[in-house]
């Protein structure tokens with residue numbers, strides 16, 4: 001079934017709303033998003049809905065293959081992105097790069 005919701009940590013909300021963060025890296029459990037589908041986005045902490053996004057693409061990427069380009073799309077340095085991903089997904093190599101566009105409400 002096509003997922004219709006996605007959660008983000010509250011600390012990412014401003015970057016998503018401003019268009020500075022245009023990708024998210026997720027694990028195996030969240031690889032089933034479908035390009036062109038529209039997803040309601042809410043905060044992980046309290047489930048507050050704050051926007052909708054259209055999924056552009058879903059591609060596998062290894063943690064060790066992350067680059068400055070990926071980091072820029074997350075509005076981070078590569079060191080910051082690596083630390084964030086290691087914190088959220090400790091020890092995971094296989095990630096899924098989900099690219100998205102904000103959809104007007």
Ligand SMILES: CC(=O)Nc1cc[nH]c(=O)n1
Nearest residue numbers: 007008009024025044088
């Ligand atoms: C809630 C949650 O897992 N949020 C994540 C995980 C990875 N990247 C991201 O932007 N947000």
